[in-house]
Amino acid sequence: MRIVLVNPNPMMPPVTPVSLDYLESACSDAGIEVDLVDCPVEPDWSKKLSHVLTEKPILVGVTVRNIDDSYFASRDFSLRRIIPVLEEIKRITQAPICLGGVGFSIFPYEVMEFCDVPYGICGDGEVGLVKLAIALKEKIELETVPGLVWMENGNYRNNAILPVPLEKIDLASRSLIDNGYYFENGGQVGFETKRGCSLNCVYCPEPHIRGKDVRVRNPLNVVEELTNLYNRGIDVFHTCDSEFNCPYSHAVLVCKAIIESGLGSKIKWYAYCSPEYFTEELAYLMRQSGCVGIDFGADHGDNKMLGRLGHGYISDDLIRIRKICLKHNIICMFDLLLGSPGETKISIETTIHLMKKIKPDRVGISLGVRLYPMTPLGRKIIKASKGALSKNRSLFGNLEDNESLLRPIYYCDAVLGEDVEDWLYGIIGDDGPTRI
Ligand code: B12
Ligand code: SF4
Structure with a gap:
C-alpha cells in the first residue's frame, strides 16, 4: 500500500516539516510506503506531483502547519496560498486528500470547507493516518480512525481525538525529509x-x-x-x-x-x-x-x-x-x-x-493579539461583540462574514488610540527596532 505526503508550506524562511518525518516513521512501521512532495524544496513541485501521482496512491496527506502568520503588522492569511497545490493534486488524481497539522487542528471544519477536501485528522497523526489508509484500502468503517473528520450525507462527522502513546513510539529515524536543505536555508x-x-x-x-x-x-x-x-x-x-x-x-x-x-x-x-x-x-x-x-x-x-x-x-x-x-x-x-x-x-x-x-539579547514585540474562538480571550470578545464584530473598535482584520475567525482577527485595545504604533516606536527609541 502506498500514500503520498505533501508539504505545501509557502512561508519563508522554510521550516522543517517535522510532522512528515514522524508520520513516515509510523507508516513505515505499518508497512505503508510513502512518497513525498516537499514544495519548498522542489524546484518544480507540480512536476514532482505529476510524477508521484501517476500511479494512484490510496490517499494524499497534506500538512497544514499555519493558517496565517499571527502577526498584526503583516496579517498574512497563508492558508489561501496552499490552494494552488491542492488544486493541482485534484487535477492530477482521484485519490482522496486528507489534511492534518497544527493549523488544521485549530479550525478543522472551516479548513476542510475552505480547501474543499473530504478528510482531515485532528491532533496527533501517527495512528490516525495509518488507520485511515487501512480503512480506505480495506473498506473498513471510518469510525475506527482516531481524530478523523469527514463529510457524510452533507454533514460533518468526527471521531474522538486519541493522543498517541508518545513515550513508547520510535520517532528517531527522520529519513523522509531533506533536513539538510532546511538546515542550509532555514538555519x-x-x-x-x-x-x-x-x-x-x-x-x-x-x-x-x-x-x-x-x-x-x-x-x-x-x-x-x-x-x-x-x-x-x-x-x-x-x-x-x-x-x-x-x-x-x-x-x-x-x-x-x-x-x-x-x-x-x-x-x-x-x-x-x-x-x-x-x-x-x-x-x-x-x-x-x-x-x-x-x-x-x-x-x-x-x-x-x-x-x-x-x-x-x-x-x-x-x-x-x-x-x-x-x-x-x-x-x-x-x-x-x-x-x-x-x-x-x-x-x-x-x-x-x-x-x-x-x-x-532580543525583544520581539507583537502589538495586537490574534483571536481564536476556543480560547478564554476569544470567547469573551466574541460574546461582548454580540454578533457584530465590525462594531468593536478594538478589532482589526477580517471582520465581515468571518464568525469562525478562520481569517485572522486581531484585538488591539481602542483605548490605546490610533497612533499607538508610532507612539510605541517612539518609546522604543533608538533601540534598534526592525519594523515589519
Ligand atoms: C516550533 C515552532 C516554530 C519554530 C519552528 C522551528 C523548526 N525549525 O522547526 C519557529 C520559531 C521557526 C516557528 C516559526 C513560525 N511559526 Co511556529 N510554531 C512552532 C510550534 C511550537 C511547533 C510546530 C511543530 O513543528 N510541531 C511538531 C510537529 C511534529 O507537530 P505537527 O506539525 O502538529 O504534526 C503533528 C500533527 O499535527 C499531525 N499532522 C501534521 N501534518 C499532518 C498531515 C496529515 C495528512 C495528517 C493526517 C496529520 C498531520 O501529525 C503530526 C504528528 O503527530 C507550533 C505550536 C505547536 N505547539 O504546535 C507553532 C505554530 C505552528 N507557529 C505558528 C506561527 C504563526 C509561526 C510563524 C508564522 C511565526 C511568524 N510570524 O513568523 C512562523 C512560520 C514559519 C514557517 N516557515 O512556516 C502558529 C500558527 C498559528 C496559525 N494561526 O496558523 C503556531 C500554532 C503557534 C501559535 N500558538 O500561534 N514556529
Ligand atoms: S498556553 Fe501559554 S505556556 Fe502553553 S503553549 Fe500557550 S503560550 Fe505557551
Missing part, C-alpha cells in the same frame, strides 16, 4: 520532546489543539533522533515543544540524556520556554546539553497585565531569568504581546522600560 532543524501544554494563557490555542495533558517522549529516543540528524551533518536545532520546560522534570531528563550521550558539546539548540518554570539548575543543564538560546513567551512586564493574560509569574521573574541566562551564557529573548484587554499606554511603558533596564 535550524526542529525536533520534539513532548506534546501539549497544561498552562492557561488566555489567548493561546495550543492546550486545546495539542492537549492539556502533556505527553512526553523517551529522552533516549530524542537523543537517537538528534544523533541521526547530527550524523547527516545537522548540528543546529530548535525544539518543537509548546514549552520545553513544562513539565520541568522531563526537561531535566532530556538535558541529562543529551549530556550523557556526548552530543552536548557537538550540537547547538534553541528552545521556547515558559518563564513560569525556569531555574538556575535547568539553565545549567540546558547549556551543558548544547542549548545556546531561549525564546521566553514573557508577554508583558506589568504585573496586572500578566495576571490578565493568565500567567503565574511576575515581572521580577523576568529580571531573575535574564540574570540566570547571562550567567550561563544563554542568549535570552523575550517575546512581548501588547494590546490585549486592559492594556494602557502606561502598562506598555512599564514593559518597555523593564526591557531597557534588563536588556535581554
